Amino acid sequence: MAGLESGNLTPEEYDAYVEKMRQDEYPMIADALYLDHAGTTVYSKRLMERFHRDMMANLLGNPHSASQSSQHATQLIDSVRSKLLHLCNADPAYFDVVFTANATAAIKLVMEAFREQSEGFWYGYHVDSHTSLVGAREVAIAHHCFKSDAEVEAWVDAAHPSRPAGRSQLFAFPAQSNMNGRRLPLYWSMRMRRAFQRTYTLLDAASYASTSPLDLRDVDASPDFTALSLYKIFGFPDLGALIVRKAAAHVFDKRKYFGGGTVDMVLCSKEQWHVKKSGSLHERLEDGTLPVHSILALNAAIDTHAELFGTLDRVSQHTAALAKRLYDGLTALKHGSGRDVCTIYTNASSLYGDSRNQGPIVAFNLRDSNGDWVSNTEIEKLASIKNIHLRTGGVCNPGGIAQWLHLAPWEMRENFSAGQRCGGEYDILNGKPAGVVRLSLGAMSTTSDVKRFVAFLEEFFVNKNCQSQAPVAGCEVSEKSEQRFHIESLTVYPIKSCAGWQISHGTTWEVRDEGLVWDREWCIVHQTTVKALSQKQHPRMALIRPSLDFRQGVLRIHAPGSADTVIVPLSQDPGVFDKPDFAQRDATVCGDRIAAQVYASQSVARFLTEAVGVPCTLARFPVGTASDSAGRHSKAHLKQGGEAIGVPRPLLLSNESPILTISRSSLNRLNEQIKARGGKAAHPSVFRANIVLAESPLLPPGLEQPFAEDHWQSMRIGGERGPVLDFLGGCRRCQMVCIDQVSGEKNQEPFVTLAKTRRAEGKVLFGVHTALRVERAGGAMIAARQSVQTS
Template sequence: MFGPPVDLERYDEYVECMRETEYPMLKDTIYLDHAGTTPYSKRLMDRFHTEMTANLFGNPHSASPSSQRSTLGIETVRLELLRFFKADPDVFDLVFTANATAAIKLVAEAFREQDEGFWHGYHVDSHTSIVGVRECARKHQCFESDAEMERWLDENANSGHDDVRLFAYPAQSNLNGRRLPLEWCSRLRSRPQSAYSLLDAAAFTSTSALDLSDAAMAPDFTALSLYKIFGFPDLGALIVRKDAAHLFQKRKYFGGGTVDMVVCVKEQWHAKKSGPLHEQLEDGTLPIHSIVALKSAMQTHAELFGTLDQVAKHTAALAKQLYDGLLALKHGNEMQVCTIYTSEDTKYGDSALQGPIISFNMQDSGGNWVSNTEVEKLASIRNVHLRTGGVCNPGGVAQSLGLAPWEMHENFSAGHRCGGENDILHGKPTGVVRVSLGAMSTRSDVVRFLEFVEEFFVDKSKSLPPLCSSMQVEDSQAQRFHVESLTVYPVKSCAGWQIPYDTPWEIRNEGLAWDREWCIVHQGTGKALSQKQHPRMALIRPTLDFKAGMLRFSAPGLSEQIAVRLSKDPSLLEAAETAARDTNVCGDSIQTRRYTSSNIAKFLTNVIGVPCTLARFPAASGLSKSTRHSKAHLAQPRTSATRTGPPILLSNESPILTISRSSLNRLNEQIKAKGGKAAHPSVFRANIVLAESTSLPSGQEQPWAEDEWESMRVGGETGAVLEFLGGCRRCQMVCIDQISGEKNQEPFVTLAKTRRSEGRVLFGVHTALVETKGAAPMIRAGDVVQTIGRR
């Protein structure tokens, strides 16, 4: 049968069966990010492989047989694409681009070259790529509602303007799937000829057919993302009405293949190609093989999914099912779980008005917003693929979340960045959770996602339990705790080195001595690698050898070892051993000393599997001052004389991390009660593990007592005082077995259900040394701990 059945129920069953053979990467996966990209099928890749192995394709700027085959193939695909959108080749031309953004930029550059510049108007729901056009314009305006856009069209329809005007908007909002009127393009055309329309159809065409058969209704410029429709290859396109092609004549830049003649010796002159517009705009050699792959993609898409009209009906039904399911979720106290961002005319299930995208935020039973970062962490563990954050729709996000410009400026000043973890500021979320359905989505995906939300974010109890579930903390506990163990992590994200019992260890303002002075950096980007993305880093085991003055590295399965000097004296490090380089650590740009030894790079690369090497911070000098400080969302030590938090080296957030054995025991009881495997303390990568007295009666442990402490003194009345800065926000990195490097679901799954506060999953407490003068204080395993004060 050519294509799936028309009947929606049978269509869903067809997709379920088809996924098993065509989309093996979707096995056990809930893929809900179709607005960002689309997985490609096995059949597509097999077809492309056959095409590539059966033919020879050459540079189309030649007359050889292989070149002519490329030229013919490109023009055939170009024509097929125009027909795919029902665009008459006599009226429209199609220009291949890298992506939809490149198509939009091509239009922006053409308008920028107009003699008097141009005016740019854009709808508030526009993608960032449309908003960015304003920086090329002489004047610009954001239409903050459909009504404002309608008034502008009505009031300006018969008014004369000499300046060139470009109005741009999305056919479908990539934030919430709302579909905007395509008729605006024809209404704009009734204005003077100096007004043009740019339609961003990238999100719309991923699940719906764009019909350009009525040239009078069509946009002047249509930006497309082909990979969002077909999955592969990574290409975009710009469809241009030929009567608007003259706007590109003022374009100054020219590349290979777009000119008939160039003179550059003694004279500077060139003649542009006088043929079709695409010949003038497709600079250099086209991505031949990608365009050949596009032919295979179009054929495969038709075979697997039929028409985009069928896809639209299928995804509209799924979106309605998901929308209704999310709306029905309530906590035990009847509070709504999800706040879904819609407009007045939103009607899920009607593909003419609404695309298959749902954006929302969640609140706990106490009315607190759930951090989207925590949602994404849990989604990763459960193999749910979705998107969170601003989703490249600044106007739509600001309106949906009620964020005024001053608030967004304030959030930026407070350290908020796109993709950052601190995503709830001043009582408001800074982004959304976005789920988007596509051609290969099924009802099973919807059901499983709703089960995921219910499992982790719906509180069935009548009231919200307090985070600290311990017994009442008593003053008599002051002497009940001691330091069970101490661990340092010389290399960020690698295995820890446990300090021998009863060995005095220096506490510095930046943390325990030798903790996180080194990191492993990518050789290309200079970014510090993290175990979260590279679990095999857990297999790298550093050892501090003070007798030899070396830091040694070993790894299971490798007979060779490497070592670097511990000395911080720059005179003992030859210039050939290290080189100063910029390194990115958790978003901070710092100066490190990067080791130049090929043996070091080879060893680390072999273990981790990416090209990397070792770097040290601070720059191998005991006199260097740390340029990093604890994160802004943590409390500042009350005794600090500075406005910044305590200094840190390469740790993520604070100088020292402390956990309680009693809390770990309680967590493991909860994990094992559900048949899970107990978590080893090493997965939490703490520097200090505290334990209660072994003489306590059974059942008298006080887990989570550390939530209530303000500070602690270690080693008696004259010992060091460490202050607690706040709970440690955990991520899926705690699921990596520190011995094998394998990923599990626990303990994060249980933590997410039992240890969430204000939308964040917490375990352990960030700790810092209270500022002291004189000799650095010491700590050792076995030291008595006295807790001071309660929050």
Template sequence: MTATPGSMKQRLGDLKYKVSSSQLIKTIAGEDDTQDESRLAYNARIEKMRVVEYPMLGKKTYLDHAGTTLTSKSLMSKFTREMTATIMSNPHSAGDRQNQVLDIINGTRLKVLNIFNADPEKFDVVFVANATAGIKLVLEAFTPRAEGFEYYYHRDSHTSLVGPRELAFVSQCFASDEDAEAWLRAGDDTGSNRPKLFAYPGQSNMNGRRLPLSWPSKLRSNKAKSNAYSLFDAAALITTGQLNLSDYEAAPDFVVMSFYKVFGFPDLGALIVRKPAGQLFDKRMYFGGGTTEMMTVFGKPWHARKEKALHSRLEDGTPAIRSILALSCAIDTHAKLFSGESQISKHTAWLSKCLHDRLAALKHANGAQVCHVYKDSSSTYGDPRTQGATVAFNIRNSLGAYVGSTNVGATALDHNILIRAGSLCNPGGMFNALGLKDGDIENAFANGFRCNQLGKDVYGGVAYGMVRASLGAMTTLADINVFVKFIENTYVEDRAAKDCGETFVGSQPIVKNVNSEKPASSSAGGSVSKVGDPGCVGTGKRFLRRFNFKGLFSSQRKAPL
């Protein structure tokens, strides 16, 4: 039901940053007049709040929240107050005696569990540097075994979830959800007693599609895989989404995350362990300061690990006490600024649908689409159950030729827009979306291709990168308008480019197939030109692309809006 302005004001009345009646009904959606009133009201409040809370933005547009989000002024102020009022002593100096720092650490641990509705009797939190460090810690539970372990992971995994395959006795990447589902249902086809680790992300860090949360319970219910465990990468998901671990039986065995993606600060992560899976760490070899009760150093090596709590024997060395204090401050501040994860999820789902729909609607003069959006068929923008607040795409000219993604990113930066472009640390997702094969990657590498090289992400008409715009809690509709206008003004051709038979990637002519709709068959570059023929260039809305004396494309970074 659509809320009235009066009821909306009442619901927002207890918020720190209130909006006036005129702001409640003011539409800043530009050309789009179909927005829900409640979303506009919340958006107006965020617009007003972020002037105070995020002064680093200035006139910049920040759309790389999947990399890291921004830090609020209130968080830094609260953290400063706490730091200047608290003696942060080493908790190991206190022994078993309670002190202020131990209270902060234990309290923050409970706050983390509370975010995800996780029962502290059934889950434990281990503080780590980031999600990647959490993954490495999980591997320390599997690698000491003489028989080795088996590793299975989904194609949408972040690079850090691909890396564990190098330590496994055998590994397999599932090319689709269907392949993963089939394995989860199947019996043990290896005939071994080796432990198995199944890893996947809650959300693709490439295009934001959200994967099923039901897989851990399906794995656990398969009696033929009683020695299999699940590793869930929540880093991308919790940036703007919600994770509910209240159903203990359905929860993953291991969950990793990075808090800077949620709060901007501190640079800290966590591994949440379902307690029955904690026994796997009994075979962990390394121990550090604070994780043992006693040990010998002469003669036969012997040591006794701490048994009181799982985290007490996994957090090697002095905990990151100041970062943990900062995390406590961040959790409290974030809730006050944004009214909880549910509001953030609704807000960013709405904004990402606006962004997706407007980019998908952009067309050149000849009717060709400007943006080739990489959306999974199983996801729907605006539905936070299936899609996160991320849009991944490539830009193509009126003849279907790719504009290099790193060039798009560099040009955006020149216009105070920060996005991610190039390789996105998601090799399986990228290969699938771009139609790449292993041989393509090896050949490109042999020919000098490297991740995120400016101007060198299109080879032989094939794109090896893409553009990613990811939204965060403090993103507003104004940011969407700025970014879409930038794409429209810079890359939409008012008149079609001439078919000159060749396009250029750097200084290499590429024969193109303008009739193919498949990205792998299209040529590269921004506009199309034959050497020495500047008349073949298509026009953007505000400028003509410029050429150097050889007739090749000069950098679009120098072209003014």
């Protein structure tokens, strides 16, 4: 397109060009919204076509050889190395580039060089640093975290209390905070070089360079070491790079390790001796055979990126304009009460639209109309259903998260003790969010993306009523519920995340402390990681149908499209097997480590692998282990009567509690709301409940009590002498309820309607966690059609 390379297009023209290109050449993302490194996570059709042509046209050998194909590979690598330096305006007379696996590997290469210094080294890093920069402190003799730009400036201007003497110093900082896009002063490298001797700078440019040109033409002002993530710029291939200022290359002279291709001679028999290569720096640091085909792909990526988007200056202008629109759109969102919907984490000096001090990243959290924080996990669940790709959590920026969310060290330790983990669902603790929502715009982002995301927040998270947001819709609960409710059905799920097995009416069933007998005693685990698989990632698991055969004493497992049936004994006694057919192994279930019996049968593994589509096999967590001190227990956040449950309940493989109960009246009300919006009614199976309660069919219309379970404390089953089950709080729902349990297909309902009608304290709730009352020892018997008295 004329004007693309020169940057003469207006922002509107450029935006229209990208939008058309997406529609014409990238149909696979036309209906998706990529808001985290948007321009770098899409494998473009044109790039892959070019890479395919290059692969078919070139025979590349190991560059450490003298064959024609090897020499061709060497020439290609040299050419791409030169092209990458040119992209960064780095003169090869003063800079060298070392290919690495990623930006973290580039940082680690520098850290290893300083670790080998005979007197050790002092390490300073900025609070906005990525986790990979923070980690380098662990090998330093001493280290210091600079809490602000002003502290860095003061350290350069005068003797700082933590400033050492007599050893090398390394100061690391990001060009752009990967949390909120704030850009840090790049002149620090020059100032430190002039102020100190033996002080070097390491610049993390991974986030910055994804949408902005890295200009290293001024050698004196450039950092000594610059880490790049090439996949964040181009999306493909997965490569990183370290650009080294040659004046600082001597730091690597004391590096002890050597790999293939980095030495001229090695003796390892009678004498232990080696000579490193004396040529360029990259020859000494690129251990082993380089990923030649990835570098070939990088060559195609550089050319394709320039062809489609022009210069990185052009991309920078484009993304800066979009970020300004996004920021303005988010700040304009208001609840009917006038409260802001978004709390955006940005400095007053970081102005969106000005690429000198602000990159195209927006980090924020949401508040409801009461001013309470909205769970980022709930935002991510809805975004996933709406085909919106974003990132939530700590985003690998511990200092930024602590600083912007005002989390003191003791609070973060307390959060960890309460169960917060990276990627976990505990994201609001002690009244504060533990992470953020991050939107990163890229070369392929457009104005329509911004509009669509703002509309998404407006649809699901803006309360336009003037009054404060009420709790989830409930009802007036009748004081007398005798004979009003009964058990409509009982279901167990012998294999976690697979289809349920409904207990026939009239059959009494044992319920124990850990739940209904035979419920979630087995799971399917990945063969390598031994991690329990879930429908959320593998919807085909819904089609795997286990059945209990008590006459034969076996569990039968069926899968669609397979004539085979897997049969495993119900007995825990290995003696019933023809040979030892399982082994004790540590497995991971919902983040918990358990000692599981993993089946070693190849026929079982083949059957399940074919059914699920990933290498997997069957594992068992038998009754008896749940009550062990090392077993699993109900989650600490569950409540009973508004208070934390006093005695954790033992679990087998269920997520949070021993039993899940739903109400047919509540489901009917939900389905009315879904159908009113033109959606398809939800089948009870999608909620994977053990107990479905129903009201008397003799009740006159309009007298049902949907969502009465929100207010119940317990239920007694089968009359005055029947067992009592306690309610432990609402069940927090995720997008797994959108998987059709018959077809395995994903839909948007019922989660979309639940998100609009059943949100409380930032969580989407439906059904209640349940457990046998602790005082009752030895279990109890229940059956479908029994009466239920609630209280």
